[in-house]
Amino acid sequence: MTSEMSLRERKKHATRAALSHAAWSLMIEKGLDAATPETIAEAVDVSSRTFRNYFSSREEAILDGLVRRAASLVDAIRARPADEPVWDSLTRILPDVLAGVIGDRDDAAVLMRAVRDNPAMQAQHLVTYQRTGQLLAEVIAERTGTDVERDLAPRLLAAAASLALRTSVELWVEGATGAALPDLVRESLAQLRAGLPLGTAPAA
Known part of the structure; x- marks a missing residue:
């Protein structure tokens, strides 16, 4: 059970890091207006709902x-x-x-x-x-x-x-x-x- 929790936490950490990296990259490459919750989520291949589970805003x-x-x-x-x-x-x-x-x-x-x-x-x-x-x-x-x-x-x-x-x-x-x-x-x-x-x- 401990190992399952550890794996789950690692996956959550990786998803959060990937969303943050995508948000930063979109702002740098295309400007702040391009970094919406929807485009950030799309860049990581997750749903907008998943984005909002991790962050309250872009x-x-x-x-x-x-x-x-x-x-x-x-x-x-x-x-x-x-x-x-x-x-x-x-x-x-x-x-x-x-x-x-x-x-x-x-x-x-x-x-x-x-x-x-x-x-x-x-x-x-x-x-x-x-x-x-x-x-x-x-x-x-x-x-x-x-x-x-x-x-x-x-x-x-x-x-x-x-x-x-x-x-x-x-x-x-x-x-x-x-x-x-x-x-x-x-x-x-x-x-x-x-x-x-x-x-x-x-x-x-």
Whole structure:
């Protein structure tokens, strides 16, 4: 019975991943309007009802892969040496792992345009960042011996790190700095760690 349940869960996981991949691919290749629940389901050869058993909306399906990959950030931080300061763990893990989570810049640019132009995508994108922030807060609390439900510090640090990631991705997608995504993340974290120094005021 256990083995049957395990097989069933694996099949459900594979179906969910296939639907999410199809939703993402349709958006990237044909635009957001092409990624409807019906076309996503058709691409995976399942019914629209099956799609709705897994996702409440196309926006959730499109971003589900990003949510699942973001969990790798937390797993990598959790795997760091227990006595390593949490700031060091974040600095060592987030820049390079985030690059793998985000993937191709052209694809990320398509996503950013969809988020900018579609309120439902914008809302779901915000949910994605909030979920990542919650996962970061939980692992930071574990590593610092604090309580994520009661203590301010793990939530503040996670929120700051999440904002650093989001800002770095936006700058990288815009391409104005010419910097690589890992370098932008490292610089963002360094500035936060230093208290966000803005420099001295110019002389009068």
